Amino acid sequence: xxxxxxxxxxxxxxxxxxxxxxxxxxxxxxxxxxxxxxxxxxxxxxxxxxxxxxxxxxxxxxxxxxxxxxxxxxxxxxxxxxxxxxxxxxxxxxxxxxxxxxxxxxxxxxxxxxxxxxxxxxxxxxxxxxxxxxxxxxxxxxxxxxxxxxxxxxxxxxxxxxxxxxxxxxxxxxxxxxxxxxxxxxxxxxxxxxxxxxxxxxxxxxxxxxxxxxxxxxxxxxxxxxxxx
Numbered sequence: 624x625x626x627x628x629x630x631x632x633x634x635x636x637x638x639x640x641x642x643x644x645x646x647x648x649x650x651x652x653x654x655x656x657x658x659x660x661x662x663x664x665x666x667x668x669x670x671x672x673x674x675x676x677x678x679x680x681x682x683x684x685x686x687x688x689x690x691x692x693x694x695x696x697x698x699x700x701x702x703x704x705x706x707x708x709x710x711x712x713x714x715x716x717x718x719x720x721x722x723x724x725x726x727x728x729x730x731x732x733x734x735x736x737x738x739x740x741x742x743x744x745x746x747x748x749x750x751x752x753x754x755x756x757x758x759x760x761x762x763x764x765x766x767x768x769x770x771x772x773x774x775x776x777x778x779x780x781x782x783x784x785x786x787x788x789x790x791x792x793x794x795x796x797x798x799x800x801x802x803x804x805x806x807x808x809x810x811x812x813x814x815x816x817x818x819x820x821x822x823x824x825x826x827x828x829x830x831x832x833x834x835x836x837x838x839x840x841x842x843x844x845x846x847x848x849x850x851x852x
Contacts, residue, residue, distance in 0.1 A: 774817050779803040782822035790826040791847050799827025806844045808837060823848055 671678065714720060725734050729745040739746065750756065757763055765774055782803040790797050804825050807815050815821040823844045831837045 778817045778819065778822060781819045783824050785819060785851065786824035789824065790829060791823055791844075792825065792829045796828055797826045801826060802830045804830055804844070806841050806848065808834070820848055 710716070712718075714723075721737065725737060725740065726732065727734060727742040727745060728740055730742060732742045734742060748754065751758075765772065783801060788801060790801065801824055803822050805816070806821050806823055809816055812821070831840055
């Protein structure tokens with residue numbers, strides 16, 4: 624078994640060496656000159672011939688005077704020079720000028736991003752322009768617990784507007800995005816799912832996840848909502 628493994632290893636190494644030598648032969652061919660500057664010229668004497676050990680740089684411990692007697696220390700541009708440079712780099716005169724901020728192709732509104740071609744109102748395929756638009760609106764599912772539900776979208780927007788887009792538990796532990804929380808659970812109180820007073824704005828850190836915690840904090844959240852009314 625050991626002899627077999629040694630033979631396999633020898634065959635692998637020998638095949639690797641053969642491939643390596645084949646690539647070397649193809650890289651350098653007789654009569655070709657890869658680089659005239661770097662190739663060895665016959666009769667040229669190398670600069671380090673006869674030297675041994677580490678070589679010392681020719682400019683070691685040498686000091687060179689500055690072009691300016693005091694260097695750039697203490698030099699300041701005049702206000703006239705600053706004004707001249709600022710005028711040369713304004714709008715059309717600036718080398719990176721792109722013609723100003725782009726405008727929306729539909730309404731002509733000035734855009735803040737150079738990579739967009741339309742404003743947020745005309746960007747994308749909204750309404751009946753979307754290929755997934757359902758013509759029969761009676762088939763649209765309304766009242767489901769999903770992010771795309773129009774009733775839930777309006778409810779979340781109304782709850783956050785009432786709370787001024789701030790977490791009602793404002794302390795040092797606030798962290799994460801704002802979320803609209805149902806004070807009384809979605810499952811047990813279906814008639815209060817879209818009631819604004821049944822919601823409260825919380826950050827991701829303060830938003831309870833477990834049902835036991837939700838039931839325990841419901842009275843406290845109701846007091847906070849009642850205090851705003």
